[in-house]
Amino acid sequence: MTNGGCxxxxxxxxxxxxxxxxxxxxxxxxxxxxxVELLDGDEIRKYFSAGVGxxxxxxxxxxxxxxxxxxxxxxxxxxxxxSFVSPYRENRDYVRRLIGERFLEVYVDTSLxxxxxxxxxxxxxxxxxxxxxxxxxxxxPYEPPFNPEVVVKxxxxxxxxxxxxxxETMDGRRLxxx
Amino acid sequence: MTNGGCxxxxxxxxxxxxxxxxxxxxxxxxxxxxxVELLDGDEIRKYFSAGVGxxxxxxxxxxxxxxxxxxxxxxxxxxxxxSFVSPYRENRDYVRRLIGERFLEVYVDTSLxxxxxxxxxxxxxxxxxxxxxxxxxxxxPYEPPFNPEVVVKxxxxxxxxxxxxxxETMDGRRLxxx
Numbered sequence: 001m002t003n004g005g006c007x008x009x010x011x012x013x014x015x016x017x018x019x020x021x022x023x024x025x026x027x028x029x030x031x032x033x034x035x036v037e038l039l040d041g042d043e044i045r046k047y048f049s050a051g052v053g054x055x056x057x058x059x060x061x062x063x064x065x066x067x068x069x070x071x072x073x074x075x076x077x078x079x080x081x082x083s084f085v086s087p088y089r090e091n092r093d094y095v096r097r098l099i100g101e102r103f104l105e106v107y108v109d110t111s112l113x114x115x116x117x118x119x120x121x122x123x124x125x126x127x128x129x130x131x132x133x134x135x136x137x138x139x140x141p142y143e144p145p146f147n148p149e150v151v152v153k154x155x156x157x158x159x160x161x162x163x164x165x166x167x168e169t170m171d172g173r174r175l176x177x178x
Numbered sequence: 179m180t181n182g183g184c185x186x187x188x189x190x191x192x193x194x195x196x197x198x199x200x201x202x203x204x205x206x207x208x209x210x211x212x213x214v215e216l217l218d219g220d221e222i223r224k225y226f227s228a229g230v231g232x233x234x235x236x237x238x239x240x241x242x243x244x245x246x247x248x249x250x251x252x253x254x255x256x257x258x259x260x261s262f263v264s265p266y267r268e269n270r271d272y273v274r275r276l277i278g279e280r281f282l283e284v285y286v287d288t289s290l291x292x293x294x295x296x297x298x299x300x301x302x303x304x305x306x307x308x309x310x311x312x313x314x315x316x317x318x319p320y321e322p323p324f325n326p327e328v329v330v331k332x333x334x335x336x337x338x339x340x341x342x343x344x345x346e347t348m349d350g351r352r353l354x355x356x
Contacts (some may be wrong), residue, residue, distance in 0.1 A: 035254050035255070037250065037253075037254065041303070046248040047242070047243065048226065048246065049242050050239070061228070064225070065225065065226050065243075068226065069250070071246065072247070072251065073254065074249065076213050076215065076251065076254055076255070076256045077213070077254070078254045080326040082302075118198065
């Protein structure tokens with residue numbers, strides 16, 4: 001029943017470029033005829049964690065749900081692309097333990113300065129002004145992965161090249177079938 | 179990508195026999211080589227709604243999460259068997275709307291007297307004694323479906339025959355492929 005299912009977990013600061021890489025990866029996998037599901041932070045919160053906040057406990061609660069969702073889809077052969085700030089190591093390690101060998105962690109490593117410059121959703125501005133609380137990078141910590149399978153430096157590598165490199169890593173670990 | 183995915187939703191009072199029918203149906207679908215996922219009330223609560231209670235609002239919140247989980251799995255070709263008391267019509271109709279033609283509602287219609295007699299988990303006894311609150315059938319309402327695809331009277335039909343009949347209904351609606 002398990003036929004190429006996996007979870008590619010993108011972690012990084014807000015505006016680091018996770019979504020762009022995720023979209024490129026999605027398109028490539030779909031072009032190969034793979035079953036793909038892109039789970040993006042905000043959307044998934046709406047469906048699975050409405051009212052859950054951004055304290056360490058709340059983030060943990062939310063990401064544990066996401067972890068079980070990823071595990072179910074992975075079990076049934078879906079290539080899951082999970083794009084979440086997921087600032088705490090223990091939360092990401094929870095997903096890794098749950099999914100095992102079919103889990104791949106991608107650290108989207110963009111400097112805080114660059115993320116503030118991009119500020120895709122205008123939230124850094126609000127966080128710096130104190131209008132948004134518990135904002136990762138400004139008023140909340142981010143713990144970089146110790147040993148991610150892939151590191152993307154978005155200032156040095158275009159998103160499509162990063163997606164290609166992730167795909168090669170998946171391939172090398174036999175996570176891409178068909 | 180969609181290849182026979184569907185959601186078979188079993189609703190009925192606690193101890194009505196949902197789990198037994200669900201297990202029979204699972205075994206038959208697995209024997210046919212189908213990708214199957216059985217989502218059972220208690221287990222799913224633990225993963226997706228820890229701390230969520232049994233008020234109308236809380237049940238609604240929980241079942242909306244379950245609905246989106248079913249929709250994602252259905253989309254990727256999984257035959258989902260969802261076994262939930264799900265006492266409110268509006269909650270079940272939410273899943274139906276979300277999943278559309280690939281949704282099939284099975285009403286496990288066992289009389290309250292018989293459910294109390296079976297009392298699989300000993301919860302009716304506690305509910306009648308006032309030790310468990312908001313218990314469907316005793317201190318909380320159950321709204322039977324108006325127009326379910328399948329009705330099972332468990333006193334008149336063994337669980338394996340009911341599973342067979344559900345399978346035939348799925349087949350008739352072309353929800354079983356391969």
